[in-house]
Amino acid sequence: MNLPITTVSKHEYDSIIVLWEASVRATHHFIREEDILYYKPLIRNEYLKSVSLYAIRTAENTIAGFMGISGPNLEMLFIHPDHLRKGFGKILLQHGIVAMNVSKVEVNEENTEALHFYQKFGFNVVGRSETDSAGKKYPLLHLEL
Secondary structure (H helix, E strand, O other), X not given: OOOOEEEOOHHHHHHHHHHHHHHHHXXXXXXXXXXXXXXXXXXXXXXXXXXXXXXXXXOOOOEEEEEEEEOOEEEEEEEOHHHOOOOHHHHHHHXXXXXXXXXXXEEEOOOHHHHHHHHHOOOEEEEEEOOOOOOOOOOEEEEEO
């Protein structure tokens, strides 16, 4: 599979947030509805502009998934539910590790599927926080290569 990874422009933020919400609803069953609604504008208006954004696109140039990177930190990686388990996350993560020197990521403790995904690529748990960065009761695992 040879799909392009491209940067994401600000005019694509609305598409990115739609993908983010679909992905969260499909994979983060532990997050309450009111918290999805809390995070959505924060991600759209603050978080996206604080990272370097990269997308993987289908042959039709539709964004299938994206990642946000800040220094060595993978701050976000989301795949649209229509494209889960097709290798898009693997392609993005490998690109982040090889081309962008990603070596750290945080994952919700309850998101065991994501934890196992990162562990397959050599990430190990090095710490834990009781809350997420917004202070919500979603414990985070800190992983490093």
